[in-house]
Amino acid sequence: MNGADDAEQELRYSRVRAAMAENGLDLLLAYGPGWRRENIRYLTDARVTGSAALVLVPAAGEPSAFSVRPADLGVIAQRGWVTDVVRLDFPASTVLVERLRDLAPSRIGVAHLELLPQAIADAIAAGAPGAEVVSATGLLDDARMVKSDWELAQMRRSAAVCAAGWQKFVDVLEPGLPEYRIVAEVEAELKRLGAEDNFMLIASGGDEVMGMTPPGPRLLEEGDMVRTELTPQMNGYWLQICRSAVVGRASDAQRRSFDLFNEAVEAGLSVVRPGITAHEVAVAENDVFRKYGYGEYCTARYTRVRGHGHGLHLDETPIIEGNHTVLPERAVFIVHPNTYTPIAGYHVLGDPVVVTATGYEVLIETERVLFETPQGVAA
Template identity: 75%
Template structure:
């Protein structure tokens, strides 16, 4: 039985999506979820799915329906109470999906993640509605998910607490001779103990030769290493990330100078956050710090990918990069992280996730932004 709180959230989402559908002239929206991009299916069904392909079909009015290539997903989706008309479907056994589409009489269909739709599914949809126009609704769903409700923010705050606990577990195990994979195993144990569904993590250890982060390996930590991570647990479907670096032992002067540079860049990025700011402007504010200090070349794609990114049901949403003029409205959630290589002390990782508030921002993690050191007498 769906709770009153969940029902209110479901109705809020469907009103938002249907208003966008009406504006775009869509009769039906098909939220497609391939195995690695299931956020739109979860947004509309509030259920985790494990299928290689799943759809939630939303008509302009009336009840939605869901279709999945994994039989085990059917009771999971139906059990959430958000979408109760749920069917098993594959390209070779899609009678109910075809029947639903034909029954809709749709003339214009928006497909979220149409760009990822396999040819076999695209052909099936066209045969089901041969006279219909199919268009991408990816940006429609991106926009719908951008502004977080109080219901969503409550879940993301739970993720924030797990971020803090995971980072503390990270720091607690650091010592010379420890292999990288043991660090990640300690973090995984802690975040899973706290209820995380998943955790995305990259890591790097070493000194100024480190140029990026990778999955953990068997490299052994040494005294004076800086150990960097992006730690991103998923709770109730929602991802949140913390970026920090720690020193095995005591930090060198170069590592401290590197931290000061990156912290100044984070502060610069945060200083411009307000409703209506663009991803471009947040990136420029961070990059300008590096440019003023003579490190502008390390803001390029040769050394770094983004200066942050959105958070939500997908772990890497709207990119915070120069040239992306996506507007960040109140209650958007994203991380500000100027992670990149510089010759000062190698690749450095630092960043905080924030919520855009009416007059600025709210940092969602409680972990202090500092250069952590494991030496007992370190400051």
């Protein structure tokens, strides 16, 4: 896959340094544990795989990158965005201590400070003993939220792969198929199309289904509704499709459930515009459930979020009541009111969108319907 160009690098670093200046930071330290590498990729355009990595961005001058995995050093250096690349000698982290002593910062922002190991926190204190250390997690979250033209192009590639993955999902459904075989078929198709990774949950059965999990050995039965969140990663960027399908013909209850969830999706989409908050989108979705007497199923007992941001991390800004994060133009997120109701059990439905100057653009072309397998459609 093609990496970002020099203009993209300049855009990202100018955006980050402007935010640093606004927050009075003379040094930004982006920490990336093994499960949260989005900031490392944003600042290096390199795919690292070590259990811990760091990018050090001074207010002026060249950035530095560190990783505990020697193989990451060559990957970062070859990409060329950061040429000062050093192995992190964790837990001692003496190389970081020395670099901080040379720079002598007075105010350091640490992205993912909340996840920082004590050993690295101690190294920061040793290298810059008089510095004020603050969280810069929100700073980089905000910088990454506004997607460039290049980033949106990657996400549109992910959207096409989402559609292909969902089509494979529907094509293989039949009675007697174990859940893990469905996921295996989808994973194979996504990898064939160039996906780096895929996050996927699944659930099959009737109105007793309360949520989704990794795939298990359960065998599909006629009349099952099979639900999934399917989230491929292309060139670093994740995008998700949420759909449900029926093995055979859908029941009246399953159709009523779809109608409820589709109305909630439409309500959420209808309020999307630059400057809307995550809270307002969630309220619009939840109000549909409340209108029909299903408000209790919008609570934490039955559901987690009503959608979430997408980008270099698969589950960014949560679309949830109480989160007043502003969604600016060029933000990308999915509207999905996924939850349990007693109508037909847990239902999954949602579309990813990019916020445009006048509203939104749905990024996937997959029809928003309750899919039925061919034997159900023909019946």
